Amino acid sequence: MEKEMELNDLMKGEIFTSKQSVIINGKTINLDAETGTIQLRDENDKPIALSGFTHYKKTDTNENRPIVFAFNGGPLQASFWLHIGILGPKRVVTNDPFHTNPASYKVVNNEFSILDKADLVLIDPIGTGFSKPIGESKFEDFWGVDQDIRSIGLFIEQFLARTEKYNAPKYILGESYGTLRSAGVTKYLQDRGVVMNGVIMIGAVLEMHNLLFGPGNDICYLIHFPTYAATAWYHNKVKDKGESLESFLNDVRKFTENEYAPALFKGDQLTDTERNTVAQKLADYSGVSKEYWLKANFRVSNSEFFQELLRDTGLTVGRLDSRYTGVNENLLSQFALTDPAGDAILPPIIGAFKDYLYNDLSAGKHLTYTPMAATRPNFKWDWRHSGNIVWNADLAVSTLPDLTSAMKRNPNLKVLILNGYYDVATVFYGVEYSINHMGLDAELKKNIIMKYYESGHTLYVHEPSRPKIKNDIDEFIDQTSK
Template identity: 40%
Template sequence: MKRRHNHATLAALVLLSCLAAAPRSASMPAPPERSVHTHHAIAINGQTIPYTATAGTILLRGERHEPTASVFYVAYTKEGAAAERRPVTFCYNGGPGSSTIWLHMGSIGPKRVITPDAQAAPAAPFGLRDNPYSLLDKTDLVFVDAVGTGFSRLVGKGSGKAFWGVDEDVEAFGQFIERYVTRNSRWNSPKFLFGESYGTTRSANLVNYLQNRGMAFNGVVLVSTVLNFATLISQSGNDLPYIAFLPTQAAAAWYHNRLAQRPSDLASFVAEVRRFAGGDYADALIKGDSVSPSQQNAIVASLHRYTGLSESYIRESKLRIPPDRFEKELLRGSEQTVGRLDARFLGYDLDVMGDSPDYDPSDVAVSAAFVGAFNDYIRNALHYRSDEHYYPTHYDVVNRGWNWNRGERSRPTATNVADDLQEAMTKNPHLRVFSANGYYDFATPFYGTEYTLSHLSLPPALQSHITYGYYESGHMIYLHTPSLAKLKSDLSRFYDLASP
C-alpha cells in the first residue's frame, strides 16, 4: 500500500534524487533472534494442507559482522514436503515504508481479513477467515517486513542510511533471503519473489542482485508494478504519464457511469482506449504547442468520450489531466472523489472547490481492519508476544529519508530498475515474470506497466516469459474477492509453468 504524494514533491524526490538519508541512529542493543512455531491446517481446492507457521526475526549484520537490524518475518511451510520439490516465495509490500501486512493478511496467506467491497470497513470486531485463495497449495510463503516497518527494527549501530535507499534496501533483503535459505536448507528449492507496488521495484533489482551472487530464481510476481518512475511523474516536458494514466481514467469513468455511451464490456473498451492513447493522443502530446486546432479539437472530443470530463475542462488542461485532478474532477458536483489506490472507492472532501482530493478513501477504508486483525492474529493465533508497536506503514521516517541514488549508475532522471530485470532475464533465460494489474489503480497504471515491460529489448523467446493478468479491482487487487479468485487461478498456472 502506498500513501498519496503531492506530485511535485514526488518529482523532486525521484528526479533530483538528492535527499539526505536519515541521521545515524544512536547505538541500540541487539536483541537475540527469536522464532515461535505453531501448527495448523487449511483446505484449498479440496486438499487439506498441514502447515507450520513461524513468526520470528533474523539479524542482519554489517561489514564487521556487527548486528545492524532485526528483520521480522512470518513463514508458512507445508509439513512433510521435500524441500527440493517445494517452492518457496518471499513476499513484501512497498512504499517505500510499508510493512507486508497487506499482502500477508489480504491476498495469498492462509488467513484473510474480510472487508466489504469498495466500502469503508466497520470498526472491530474484524473478520478473519481461512483463505481459500492462498498460494500455500503451490508454495511455501515467507512474508518479510522491511527495516523500519512492522516489527523490523534498527539495532546496534545500524542506521537508516544503511537501509533506506533503492540499492541499500535490496542489499538488506538479499542478506535476509540468503540467511533464511541457508538456515532452513532451501538452497535447492524453486524460488520466487512476490512484490506489490514499490515491492515490484525491489523485486526487479533484487532478483538481479541475488542472481549475480549465485542464487537463481524461477519466477517473479509483480503486483501493481512500477519499475520506471517516469511513467508516474506528471511534470512539464514529460508526457508519458498522461498517456499511461488515460486507460485507467477511462476505466474509472466506465465504472462510475460517467460515459455518454458506455460500452458493455470493460476489457474491450480499455483496449480501444489503449490504441488511442498510444496513437492519436500520443501524437498530439508530442507535438506540444504546435498541434493544429483541428487535431486538438478531435483529441478533446475523444478524451471527453473516454473520460466523461467536460470538453472545456480538457481544453483548459491542455489535453493533460494528472491523476489526482482526475480523481477530483470525475464526480465534480457530487462532493465525492474517487480513490487513488482503487477508483471504485468514494470519498467526501471538505474543500469541494479544490483541484485534488483531500485524502485517499481507498487507503483509509481498510487500514484499521488489517491492522486490528493482524495484531490479534499474530499474538493470539501465532503466539508471537511483543509489546512493541507494529508499524503497518512508517512513511514519515523511512520514505522521507529514502535515497533514490544508485551509486555509479546515478543520473538526474527518474528511478528506473527495468534494466535490472532485463539483465536478470537475459542471464537466466528460464526466469519467468507475471504482472498482475488492476484496471482501477491510479497508483501504478497498467498501461505504464505494459510500456515498461515491452521496452526491455528482450529477444522474442524471453519476452514470451512475461505474462499479464488484468482484474476489475485497484492497486490492492485482492480487496475484490472475484479478482482475488481470478488472481489465484492465474498464479497457479504461472507457478506450474515456472516450477520444475
C-alpha cells in the same frame, strides 16, 4: 557481564512459533509457523539489523517444496497487506467496494492462499514490522532504493541457508513499490549465483518517475489515461461503454498511442481544429469535460482527475482503487484531499492483522509492530539507484534495466504481472509501456505473462478476482517449478 550477555541475546532476534492450518480445495494443510526477527549480517558477517518476517512451511514433509519470498511496497511498508489479504492462511473480510464496519473484523480461512503450492516467507523491511537496525547501523543505512535491495537480498540469501532451501524452486513476490524492488533484488541475487524460478508482481511499477507527473514528462499523462477511462467506464461517465471493459480499453489504447501521444508531442504546433478534436475524444473516454481538458492543455494529473470526475455529485474517487468513492471535502479544490479506497481498506487490514499476529501467531506483545516507516521520526527515502546515474546525476527512478539484464542473462526467468484496471497508484498501461521498451526479442518476451482484473491496487479485496489470482499464481508456480 550479565547486561552484555543480555544485549548479545537481543541482537540475535526473537522468534515465536505456533501451529497453523489452512483449508484449500477441501484439503487441510497443517503448517509450522514462525514470526519475529532474525539477525541480518552484512557481507563480512557483521550484524547490522534484526529482520522481521513470518514463515509458513508445511508440517512433517520431506518434499522440497517451492519457497516464495513476499513483500509489500511503500516505500516503506510491512507485509501485512499481502499476509492477511491473499497469501497467508487467514484473510480479513472487507465490504468491497465500500467502507467495512469498525471492529470486530471478521477473519476467515483463506482458501485462496498459495500455501498448498509453496512455503511462504513474508518480509518486513528494516524500519517496518519488528525490523530495526542494530550495532553501528542506522535506519538511513536501509532507507533507499539500493540500500533496500541489498538488505532484502541479504535476508533472502541468509534465510535460504537457514532453512536449507537453496536447492528449492525460488520465487520473489512483490506488490506496489515491492515490484520495483523485486526487479532489483532479482538481479542482485542472480549476480551472486542465486537464480529465481520466477518473479510475481502485483500492481507493478518499474519506472517510478513515470508515475510522478514531473515537469516535461508527458509519458506520465499518457500511461494514466487508460486507467482514467476505465474509471469513467465503471462510474458510467463515458459516451459509449462498448461491448465490454476490455474492448473499450483496446479502443482507448489505440487512441492514446495514435492520437493523444502525437498531440502532446506537437505542443503549441497543434491547430485549433486538432486541439478541439483531441479534447473532445479525451472527454468522451474520460468523463471529464472537453473544457477541462483544454484548460489543462491535455495534461491532467491523477489527483486532479480524482477530484474532477464526480465533482458534480460531491464525491471524489480512489487512488488505490477507483471503484471506491468518498465525500469531496472541498468542491473548490483542484486536487483530491484523501484517498477513499485507502480510507476504506487500510483500517480492517491493519486491525485484523495485528490481532492475528499477537494472538494466533503468538508474537511477543512487548514488541511494537510498525506498519509503515513513514510514521517514524525523520523518515526519508534515498531515491538514487546505481543503474540510473549519468554525469553524477540521478536521471530516473527505474529498475527496468535490472529486470532487463536479469532476463537477458537468464532466459529461463519467468515473470507474472497481475494488473488491476482500476489501480491508479500503479497504472496497468504504465507497466505495459515499460515492458514494450525493454528491448527483448519476441521469444524472451513470452517469459512475461500479463493478467488483468476488474479490481484496484489491492486486487484481492475484489471477491470475483480472488479465485482468478489463486489460479493464475498456481499455474505459474506449477509451470516454473518443474
